[in-house]
Amino acid sequence: xxxxxxxxxxxxxxxxxxxxxxxxxxxxxxxxxxxxxxxxxxxxxxxxxxxxxxxxxxxxxxxxxxxxxxxxxxxxxxxxxxxxxxxxxxxxxxxxxxxxxxxxxxxxxxxxxxxxxxxxxxxxxxxxxxxxxxxxxxxxxxxxxxxxxxxxxxxxxxxxxxxxxxxxxxxxxxxxxxxxxxxxxxxxxxxxxxxxxxxxxxxxxxxxxxxxxxxxxxxxxxxxxxxxxxxxxxxxxxxxxxxxxxxxxxxxxxxxxxxxxxxxxxxxxxxxxxxxxxxxxxxxxxxxxxxxxxxxxxxxxxxxxxxxxxxxxxxxxxxxxxxxxxxxxxxxxxxxxxxxxxxxxxxxxxxxxxxxxxxxxxxxxxxxxxxxxxxxxxxxxxxxxxxxxxxxxxxxxxxxxxxxxxxxxxxxxxxxxxxxxxxxxxxxxxxxxxxxxxxxxxxxxxxxxxxxxxxxxxxxxxxxxxxxxxxxxxxxxxxxxxxxxxxxxxxxxxxxxxxxxxxxxxxxxxxxxxxxxxxxxxxxxxxxxxxxxxxxxxxxxxxxxxxxxxxxxxxxxxxxxxxxxxxxxxxxxxxxxxxxxxxxxxxxxxxxxxxxx
Numbered sequence: 001x002x003x004x005x006x007x008x009x010x011x012x013x014x015x016x017x018x019x020x021x022x023x024x025x026x027x028x029x030x031x032x033x034x035x036x037x038x039x040x041x042x043x044x045x046x047x048x049x050x051x052x053x054x055x056x057x058x059x060x061x062x063x064x065x066x067x068x069x070x071x072x073x074x075x076x077x078x079x080x081x082x083x084x085x086x087x088x089x090x091x092x093x094x095x096x097x098x099x100x101x102x103x104x105x106x107x108x109x110x111x112x113x114x115x116x117x118x119x120x121x122x123x124x125x126x127x128x129x130x131x132x133x134x135x136x137x138x139x140x141x142x143x144x145x146x147x148x149x150x151x152x153x154x155x156x157x158x159x160x161x162x163x164x165x166x167x168x169x170x171x172x173x174x175x176x177x178x179x180x181x182x183x184x185x186x187x188x189x190x191x192x193x194x195x196x197x198x199x200x201x202x203x204x205x206x207x208x209x210x211x212x213x214x215x216x217x218x219x220x221x222x223x224x225x226x227x228x229x230x231x232x233x234x235x236x237x238x239x240x241x242x243x244x245x246x247x248x249x250x251x252x253x254x255x256x257x258x259x260x261x262x263x264x265x266x267x268x269x270x271x272x273x274x275x276x277x278x279x280x281x282x283x284x285x286x287x288x289x290x291x292x293x294x295x296x297x298x299x300x301x302x303x304x305x306x307x308x309x310x311x312x313x314x315x316x317x318x319x320x321x322x323x324x325x326x327x328x329x330x331x332x333x334x335x336x337x338x339x340x341x342x343x344x345x346x347x348x349x350x351x352x353x354x355x356x357x358x359x360x361x362x363x364x365x366x367x368x369x370x371x372x373x374x375x376x377x378x379x380x381x382x383x384x385x386x387x388x389x390x391x392x393x394x395x396x397x398x399x400x401x402x403x404x405x406x407x408x409x410x411x412x413x414x415x416x417x418x419x420x421x422x423x424x425x426x427x428x429x430x431x432x433x434x435x436x437x438x439x440x441x442x443x444x445x446x447x448x449x450x451x452x453x454x455x456x457x458x459x460x461x462x463x464x465x466x467x468x469x470x471x472x473x474x475x476x477x478x479x480x481x482x483x484x485x486x487x488x489x490x491x492x493x494x495x496x497x498x499x500x501x502x503x504x505x506x507x508x509x510x511x512x513x514x515x516x517x518x519x520x521x522x523x524x525x526x527x528x529x530x531x532x533x534x535x536x537x538x539x540x541x542x543x544x545x546x547x548x549x550x551x552x553x554x555x556x557x558x559x560x561x562x563x564x565x566x567x568x569x570x571x572x573x574x575x576x577x578x579x580x581x582x583x584x585x586x587x588x589x590x591x592x593x594x595x596x597x
Contacts, residue, residue: 059594061572062261065283067274068584069443070242070267074165077228077239078221079208080155081163085445085583086206089245089265091590092134093208093230094255096125096149096201101588102307104579106202109255110144110209110231120193120534125149127184130254133211135227137235137248142213144231145183150176151212153188161221168207170194193532195539196501204581208232233258233590242267249590258590265586271448275567284572285585288565289448290375296567303567304577305377310446310564311582312381313453313496315438315557317351317360318517320344320486325514334514338486346489351436352519355428357554359421361414363464364457367402370560372456373449376402378560380412384502385547386561391540396551413551413558418464425465433466436490439482442473445584446564447496453559454494483517496562497582502543503530522549571595 071086079087087093098109113126127149132139154160158167158174167174172191179187190197201207214229215221228236233256234247244266249258266283268274274286279299288296293303320342326333333339350356370378380401385392387408394407401410425431440454451473458469474482479493503526509517510527526546533539550556564580575593576585 057596059260059572060597061284061594064260064263064285064573064589064592064594065266066264066585066589067266067268067277067283067286068586069269069287069445075239075241076163077225077236078155078163079206079210080152080161081165082206083165084205085586087208088583088587090208090228090230090236091234091247091263091587092228092232092236093210094131094232095203095205095208096127097198098203099579101578101591104308104581106198109203110149111201114198116195116197118534120195121190123188123190123197125186125188127186129184131231132254133214133229133231134235134250135214135229137250140214140229142211144209144211146180146186147212148209149186150178150180151215152207152209153178155210156207163221168200170197170200193534195533195536196504199501199504234263237262253590256590258592259594260589260592263589269443278567278569281569281571284569285566285576287445287448287584288567290373290377290565291449292567293375293565300570301567302570303565306564306580307577308563308579308581309379309386309561310580311496312561313447313450313494313559314381314383315457315559316493316495316517317357317556318344318483318491318493319346319349319352319489319519320517321511321519324486325511325516327514337484337514343485343487344489344491349489350428350430350434351490351492353428353430354554355424356430357557358414359424359428359465360461361421361554361557362417362424363421363460364557364559365416365460366412366559367416369453369456370402373453374560374562378562380410381558381561382413383547383550383556383558384505391544393544393547396547414554421465431466433462433468434490435468435470436492437470437472437488438492438494439472439474439479440494441476441479441496443475444496446580446582447562450494450496457494484515492557502546503527503533503539518555520553520555522546522553 071089074082074086076082077090079090079093095109096111098107099105100107110128110131111125112128115124117123127144127146129143131144133142133144134140153171153176155164156168157171157176158164159176170190170192177189181187208230210224211229215224218224218227233250233253235250237246237248239245244264246262246264248262249260251257268277271289275292277283278286278301288303296303322342322345324333324338324340324342366380370376380397382396385396387410392408397407397411397413399412399415400406401412403410405411438454438458440450442451444450454471458471461467461469482488483493506523506527507513508515510523512524526542530539530542533542566580566585568576572595573592574595578588578591580587
């Protein structure tokens with residue numbers, strides 16, 4: 001056990017997140033150890049605990065050390081104020097719904113089953129009876145009951161807290177309308193339709209379960225920040241801002257006992273420093289650029305890849321309506337968002353012309369980017385439509401991709417056609433180009449190649465189309481601030497995201513959110529319609545029509561689906577190959593297998 005004194009800390013870096021990092025929505029087949037789950041809004045299953053593993057032997061290094069970029073927006077011990085990446089740094093929490101650590105399949109965790117009501121705005125939840133809360137690495141004598149679920153929902157809704165970043169609007173006006181049937185059964189009435197509510201209650205989001213008894217005992221939010229407890233397989237020890245976070249394992253955990261004794265995540269901003277620390281054996285796992293893969297292996301280290309595509313990389317083309325959104329019900333704009341006229345509104349922005357957006361797409365050789373930067377291991381990406389979903393249409397990917405495949409099997413949505421791109425620029429009146437800005441992130445957790453890819457695309461745009469492009473490489477928090485300020489026109493952002501269901505993803509861009517980044521009525525129409533959909537079939541139909549419009553309007557610049565890659569020290573870690581999603585190598589380390597003495 002570490003001798004470090006347990007202490008909870010919190011820190012907000014001053015810039016509320018505009019976008020909750022989006023989560024991959026892929027229906028994947030499980031292996032033999034995966035519980036059977038009937039997919040859909042009324043999914044139910046009986047969870048199966050995973051064997052504890054070899055916890056009697058001593059690992060070569062009892063403490064597993066991981067390095068990653070510091071969380072961009074929030075560092076805190078509580079889960080309700082966090083974004084997805086930061087929340088995964090607090091594995092003392094568990095969730096109503098889990099996801100299989102390799103397949104991403106939705107499985108029960110604290111809930112044993114759930115079902116949706118006929119209007120898709122109510123849910124019945126059944127809760128396990130044997131999930132203990134953990135303090136100082138041991139069960140504290142209390143178990144999860146309905147009152148803990150209610151408190152956790154209230155915090156997610158923004159009630160009983162002044163720290164929540166983005167209150168879940170499904171609850172409505174910070175109030176939770178739930179009826180406790182008994183200690184392990186609840187009926188929840190939502191304020192609006194939500195077919196994907198279980199998805200939002202899963203371990204992809206910052207919706208972990210806290211203890212009502214502990215909350216009351218420590219005096220509420222401030223006390224819980226200083227002494228955070230949950231039900232997870234790791235127990236919190238320490239958080240040092242911008243330096244590290246440390247947890248210890250929970251022996252005989254109800255779901256999975258970790259084999260490493262401790263897990264420590266070190267916050268290191270510079271990629272070169274993270275790599276040097278791995279080589280010098282100061283850390284055991286770190287994120288990796290593909291260009292370093294051969295060098296890593298030459299030094300006797302090992303490269304592991306995620307078991308599912310971790311995220312997609314694309315370029316968002318931004319422009320705005322003339323006026324920022326004002327809520328008609330209150331006459332006010334959304335808190336912390338701009339009011340009045342939009343500074344960046346420019347009716348003559350070249351990016352508003354669909355011919356220009358098409359030209360920007362057609363001049364890019366996506367397979368060339370794949371080969372140069374991703375060792376040819378990326379797969380074609382169709383905007384907001386993973387090929388694995390039932391509603392995917394082959395017409396969306398007609399251009400032969402790797403191995404000559406088209407459609408669902410792996411085609412590109414747009415051809416590489418520089419000649420047509422140049423003609424489109426002439427037709428639009430920009431035969432001599434124009435000026436614009438492209439922003440890339442310097443501290444991504446998975447797609448570490450963003451700045452290099454952005455520079456490559458800029459070279460193509462300048463050489464082939466005569467466009468003068470400024471490249472701004474920013475920390476994520478600074479990019480978000482720039483996005484929110486809305487004082488730039490002719491601007492695009494390269495982003496690497498995993499994916500929510502499309503209706504959920506559009507919630508971060510539609511005008512009525514107050515944070516809208518596109519002047520498209522079609523986005524608002526789609527978001528409003530799918531928020532009223534009460535069946536999966538209706539939602540699928542709306543989504544197919546929407547993706548048809550999106551692709552024909554060239555709203556963004558889709559690039560690639562990517563596997564995440566990490567480098568590990570095989571002298572310490574025997575097995576770490578999990579679904580990393582877009583969050584980086586910080587999840588599911590209860591399943592990481594050490595090398596033993």
